Amino acid sequence: MNELLTFRGYVVKYGFSNDAGWGTGTFASEDNLKQHMSIKGSITSMDKKTLYEITGYFEEHPRYGKSFNVQTYRKAPIHSTKEQIKFLAGPAFPGVGEKTAEIIINHLGDKAITQLVKNIELLNEIPGLNAIYIPIIKKGIEENIRQEGQERLRYIFFENNLKTSILDWMDNHFDQDNDIIENIFSNSFLSFAKDKEIASFEELDKVAVYFGLELHSPERIAYWAWKLADDFLFASGDTYTNKDYLSRSLMRKLKIQDTELLFEGILYAKEKGILKLTKNRIYTEESWREEQIIADNIIKLNIPTKNANKEGISWEINQIEEEIAYENKIKDFKFDEKQREALELFANNKLSIITGGPGTGKTTLIKGIVKLFNRMSGTEDYAIATPTGRAAARIRETYKKSYATTIHKLLEAKELNKFQITQNNPLNQKLVILDECSMIDNKLFASFIQSCDRVRKVVLVGDANQLPSVGYGNTFADLLELDFLKTIKLDTVHRQKNGNGIVDLAYKVLNETLEISDLESMSNVEINFDYNNQNTMNKVTEIVGQHWDDLEKRANHLQVVCPMYGGGLGIDEINAQIQNEFNENVKDKKKVYDRGDYRFVVEDKIMFLKNDTDLDLANGDVGKIIKINYDAIGRLKDVLTEFNDKEILLQPKNFSDVKLSYATSVHKTQGSEYNNVLLVIDSPKYNSGFINKTLIYTAVTRAKDKIVILGDSDLFFNAIKITPPRRNTTLIETMLEKRETNG
Numbered sequence: 001m002n003e004l005l006t007f008r009g010y011v012v013k014y015g016f017s018n019d020a021g022w023g024t025g026t027f028a029s030e031d032n033l034k035q036h037m038s039i040k041g042s043i044t045s046m047d048k049k050t051l052y053e054i055t056g057y058f059e060e061h062p063r064y065g066k067s068f069n070v071q072t073y074r075k076a077p078i079h080s081t082k083e084q085i086k087f088l089a090g091p092a093f094p095g096v097g098e099k100t101a102e103i104i105i106n107h108l109g110d111k112a113i114t115q116l117v118k119n120i121e122l123l124n125e126i127p128g129l130n131a132i133y134i135p136i137i138k139k140g141i142e143e144n145i146r147q148e149g150q151e152r153l154r155y156i157f158f159e160n161n162l163k164t165s166i167l168d169w170m171d172n173h174f175d176q177d178n179d180i181i182e183n184i185f186s187n188s189f190l191s192f193a194k195d196k197e198i199a200s201f202e203e204l205d206k207v208a209v210y211f212g213l214e215l216h217s218p219e220r221i222a223y224w225a226w227k228l229a230d231d232f233l234f235a236s237g238d239t240y241t242n243k244d245y246l247s248r249s250l251m252r253k254l255k256i257q258d259t260e261l262l263f264e265g266i267l268y269a270k271e272k273g274i275l276k277l278t279k280n281r282i283y284t285e286e287s288w289r290e291e292q293i294i295a296d297n298i299i300k301l302n303i304p305t306k307n308a309n310k311e312g313i314s315w316e317i318n319q320i321e322e323e324i325a326y327e328n329k330i331k332d333f334k335f336d337e338k339q340r341e342a343l344e345l346f347a348n349n350k351l352s353i354i355t356g357g358p359g360t361g362k363t364t365l366i367k368g369i370v371k372l373f374n375r376m377s378g379t380e381d382y383a384i385a386t387p388t389g390r391a392a393a394r395i396r397e398t399y400k401k402s403y404a405t406t407i408h409k410l411l412e413a414k415e416l417n418k419f420q421i422t423q424n425n426p427l428n429q430k431l432v433i434l435d436e437c438s439m440i441d442n443k444l445f446a447s448f449i450q451s452c453d454r455v456r457k458v459v460l461v462g463d464a465n466q467l468p469s470v471g472y473g474n475t476f477a478d479l480l481e482l483d484f485l486k487t488i489k490l491d492t493v494h495r496q497k498n499g500n501g502i503v504d505l506a507y508k509v510l511n512e513t514l515e516i517s518d519l520e521s522m523s524n525v526e527i528n529f530d531y532n533n534q535n536t537m538n539k540v541t542e543i544v545g546q547h548w549d550d551l552e553k554r555a556n557h558l559q560v561v562c563p564m565y566g567g568g569l570g571i572d573e574i575n576a577q578i579q580n581e582f583n584e585n586v587k588d589k590k591k592v593y594d595r596g597d598y599r600f601v602v603e604d605k606i607m608f609l610k611n612d613t614d615l616d617l618a619n620g621d622v623g624k625i626i627k628i629n630y631d632a633i634g635r636l637k638d639v640l641t642e643f644n645d646k647e648i649l650l651q652p653k654n655f656s657d658v659k660l661s662y663a664t665s666v667h668k669t670q671g672s673e674y675n676n677v678l679l680v681i682d683s684p685k686y687n688s689g690f691i692n693k694t695l696i697y698t699a700v701t702r703a704k705d706k707i708v709i710l711g712d713s714d715l716f717f718n719a720i721k722i723t724p725p726r727r728n729t730t731l732i733e734t735m736l737e738k739r740e741t742n743g
Contacts, residue, residue, distance in 0.1 A: 002057035007068070008076045010051060010091055012036060016631040017044045018652055021168045024633055027054065027068070030076070030086055040633065041070035042164050045154065045171065049092040049143070051076040061633060072158040075151040078113050081105055087113065092140040096133050103128050104137075116141050146178075153178060160210055163203040170198075185211040190223040191272070201227045216256060221265025225250055226274045230284050233472040238728040239291060239442060240281040281730070287472060290446035294475060295735045297449040299742065301351040301458055302485055313347045313372075320371045324364070339365050342488040343372055346459060349486045353460045353479055356490030357510070358701040359503040362461055365490070366433055367399050369459055373431045377456070382431035385410040385448075387439040387469075389608075389618025391671025393644070395435060406618045407434065407448055408611040417443070423450040430456045436671045437462030441471030442731075465510055466698045468727060470667055478731040484739065501525045502707055506700045509693060509720045516713075524706045529713035533568040536680065536710050540574060541581050543678060543708060544662070548582050555605055555622045559674040560663035561699050562682065563691045569682040569711060572598075574663040579604060593628045593636055600639075600660070602628060607661035607668065608643065615648055620668060622661055623648075666699045677703035681711035681719075691715060692722040 008030040017023030023044040029035040030051060039054065046052060053076040056069045078087050088101035105112045107126045115122055120141055123134045157164050170181045184192055189208040198204065205213075205220070213220050228249040232241045243266070250262050266282075269275040276288035283291075317340060325333035335343065339361055346352045346369050356362050366384065374380050384404040386392045395404035410427070412420035421427055432452065434440070437460045440448075452458055464477050480487055493503055501522030508514040519527045530536050540560060550557040560578070564570045576599070583601050585591040591602035600606070608621045623643035631637040639650045641658075650658065661668075663680070679699045681691070696719050700707060709716065 002059075002069075004055055004057055004071070005068075006053060006055045007037075008051065008053050009033075011039075011043070011046045011048050013048075014044065016633070016635065016637065021045060021165055024067070024631070030090075038065075038067040038633075039070050040067050043070050043073065045168060046073060049090075049140075050151075051078070051087055051090060051092070053077070067633065072155065074155040074158075079110075081110055084110070084113055088137070092143065093133075093136055095136060096140075100130065100133055113141075117145055146176075153182065156210070160206075162207050162210060163199050166199050166203065166207055169196075182211075188219070189213070190219070194223065194226070194274075216254070216258075216261055218264045218268035221250060221254065221256070221262060222269035222272060222274065224254060225266050225269050226284060228253060229275060229282055230286075233284065233287055236727070237468060237472050237474065239287045239472055239730060240283045240728065242280060242282060243277075246282055287442065290442040290473070291729070291731050291734050293446040293450050294442065294731060295738050297452065298351065298479065298485070299735060299738055301449075301452065303350050304348055305350050305457070310344070313344055316372055316375050317343050317368070319375070320368050323371060324367065335365075335368060336361065336490075336492040336494070338488055338490045338492060339368065342490070343368055345486050345488055346457065347372060347376065350456065351458050351460075351486060353485055353487040354490065355462055355464045355476075355480055355487065357463055357465060357493075357503075358506050359493040360490035361492070361494050362435070362463075362490065363395060363398050364494075366395070366402070366435065366459075366461060369433065370402070370431070373457065377430060379430055381429050382433070383410055383427070383429040384433045384435065386434070386436045386671055387444065388436070388620035388671045389644070390620045390622065391436045391439075392618070394671065394673050404435070406611065407440070407444060408618065409613065411447060411451060413611055413613050419447055419451075421451045422447075423453070426451045426453045427455055431459070432457075433459040433461060435461045437476040438464055438466045439469050439670050440475060441469035442473030442475055442729075443471055445473070445475045463701070465694065466701070467667060467670060467694055472727075473731070474727040474729050475731065477726075478729055481732055482735060500705075502700065502703050505707070506697055509697045509700060512693065512721055514717070514720055516717075519709070524703075526706065526708045527713075528708060528710045529716070530710070531712060533682075536569055537574070537577060539710055540569075540678060540680060541577055544578055545582065547676060551605070552603075554675075555624070555661075556672065556674050558676040558678070559661075559669060559672075559702065560678045560680060561666055561669055561702065562663055562680045563666060563695060563699075564682055565665070567682045569680050571663045571665060574680065575660040578662040579660065591628060593639070595656075598660070600625060600628070600658070602626065605661050606641065606658050607664060609657045609659060612654070612657070615650070615654065616646070617643055617648065620671065666695050666702075669702045670698060672702060673704050674702055675705045677707045679707060679709045681709070681716045690724070691719045692724045693720045694724050696720050 010028045012026040012028045015024035021042045021044050024038065024040045025043055026036050027039045041056065052073050054070050054073040056071040058066055059069050060066050078084055084105050085098055085101040088096055088104060089098045104126055108115050108122065120138050123129065123137055154164065154167060157167050174180045185207060189211065190204060193204045209215065225246055229241050229246055232245065233239060247259065247262050251257060256262055266275065270277050274285050276283040276285060317335065321333055321335060325331065342354050342365055354362065354365065370382055373382060384395060384402045385407045386395065386404060387407055389406055392404040392406055395402050414420060432455050460476065462476050464480050468474050468477065479485055501524050505522055505525050508518055519525060528539050544558065547558045560574055562569065562571045562574060565572050579599065579601060580586055583603055585602045593600045602625050604625045606623055606625060608617045609619060611619050621643050623641050625639060626642055626647065627640040629637040636652050639655050641648050641650055
C-alpha cells in the first residue's frame, strides 16, 4: 500500500480538468513558493489563493514522471505565529508582506486570525498598519470565512467516502453557498435530488443518511420504495407493481422485518405523491401520470374532421398514385386496398393509427399521407419523427423529402430528458407522423402527445409485432387493442422482388410455422447452425472479412446482431474479435484507448447510446473513430469521431456513451435496416429466457438483401415457439373508464 504523506501549500495553476471534478495541477510549498510539484485528483474546487493541507501519495508514470495523487485536502489549520505570518503574507493577501503581517500578529497575538474572523474591524485599531492594506486584508479574511464552510463540507465528503461529484453539482447550482447547500443536505435531500440525475440513488442516500436522515424513518423507506418500484418498472416494462413485491424488496434492501414500519413508509410515499396506490396496484407518480396524460390526449384527438366528400378524396388519391408512379418510375403504381383505406381514414379523422409488418408499404403510405395532406390543406407544414436517429435516417433514404427527425429533436430536448416543446409551448406543425411507434415508451409518448394541442392531424405508424420499448409501457400495442380508435392493419406484402425470402421468414417466425426445410429453400436466407461456439465465431469473422471493404464505406452494409452481451458468442466478444481481426490500428498504442474491459481503436465502428441535442446526436447513431487524443499525463482528453458525415469531438463524459457496434443488440437495431444481417444465437447456458419469437422476428426484419443465421439451432427453433408475456399496463383500462365517464 502506498505511504500517505501530507503537505501544506497553494495551487499555483491547473492543467487538465473534467466535469466530474478530476484534474491536474501544480502545487507550491508553503515554505518555498518556488518549490513546485505536480498533483492530480478531485482537486478542481481548490482555490488558488487558499492555503491547503493535502494528503495522498506519489505515483510514477513511465512517460510523464512523478505526481502526487491527492486523496483528501482541507484548508490548512493556522496555529503558530510563524504559520499566521506566512498566511497573511500569502497569495490570499496580495501586497501584504511579512513585515506587515508581523505588525498585525505582534499586536493581536497568537490568535490573531481567529480574532479577525470574529471582528474584522480590529484592523482599524492596529498602530503602524498602513491603511492601504486594510481593505485587502478584509477581503482576504471574508473570503477565508466563506471558504471555511466549503472546505469543511468537502472534508466531510472525503472522510466519509461520500461522492464528491454531488458536492460539486451543488456548488455549481447554488453558487457555493454553504448554508443553502448544507440546509438541503439536512432537509429532505432525497426529495430534492431524485429527479435531477446528480448521482446514483445509492450515493444520494448515503449523503442524506450522513446529514441526519434516520435509517428506518418513513421518509427514507418512502424514497427507497419509489426507487425500487421504478427499477421494477424499467426491468419488467410494466407500469405498476404490487404491495407484496415492493414489501419484499424493501425488506431485502433496507434489512427491515417490521411490516408496520414498511407500511408507514409506503403510506408516507403515497402522502408525498411519489407513489400512487389504487386497486391493489402501486405506480410511481411518473408512470401513473403518464398513463393519464396519454389517455386524456388520445381521447381528445380521437374525433372526426370535416373534409371533402368520398369522391373528392378518391380523386385526390388517384392523382397521388400518378405522382408516386412518376417520381419512383413505377409504371401503373397503385395503393393496395388497405393503404387506400388508410388514406381515407386519415382524411376524415384527426388521429390515425396504422400497423403493418415488413414489406407492407408503410413508408410509401407515409409519403401518400403527406401528399394528401398538402392537397387538402394547401400547406407543407408537417413533421415526421422517430424514436432513433437511424430510424429517421432510413426514412430519409427512401423518402428524401420527408425531413424525418427524432422525437427528441422535434420536442427540442434539453438535459435530463426535459423538453422545450411542452403542453404550454406546443408543436406548431399542422401534421405530425410518428413512425416506429412500437419503440416509444410511455414517458416519451406522454411528452409528445401532450404537445399536440395545435396539431390538426396525428398519425401513429408501427409494427406491433416488434419488440416493445426499452422503457416501461406498451403504448402502441395497447392503442391497437381499443376498438373505438381509428386503426388500419396493412397486410399486403409488396417487398418480394426477385423472390426475396426474408419477408416470408419473418411471417413464418411470427406465425410459428417455420421448419428447417423452409430455411434451406428460402432465397436471401442462409443458415449456418453449429453447436461449437468457436466454429460459429470463425464463420462470423469469415463473413465479416468478405464484406469488410464495403463495411468501411457504408456502416449499414452489414450488421452482426446478437440477443446477449455476454458469453462466447455475445456482443462484447464478437466486437472484440472483429476489432482484433480487421482493425490494423489496434497495433498502434497511440490509436488505442482502453476503458475498463472495453477497447476502442481509431477507425472502429461505434454507436452513440443516448440523445444529445448539443452534439446533434441521437440514440442509435452509428459512426467511427477518427482520432484519439490524450493529455500530458496520459489520460483521455477527447476523441474525434464522425457521425452522419460530420466530424464531432467527444469529451470523455460524452465518449462514455459510446460502444463498439460491429455487433449490437436487437433492441439497438430497431428502426434500422441493413443490406446484410448476421443473426448469432448463443448457446442456452448464456441466455436468461428472453430469446423469443418477438426478438427473432425483430432481428430478421432488419435485413434488406440477405440474412445469415448462425449458432444454436435448438435455441433458435425453441425461441420462435415462445410468445413473450404481455406487459402489465393499465392504459386500456384507463381509456375505457375515461371514455365512459366522458360519455
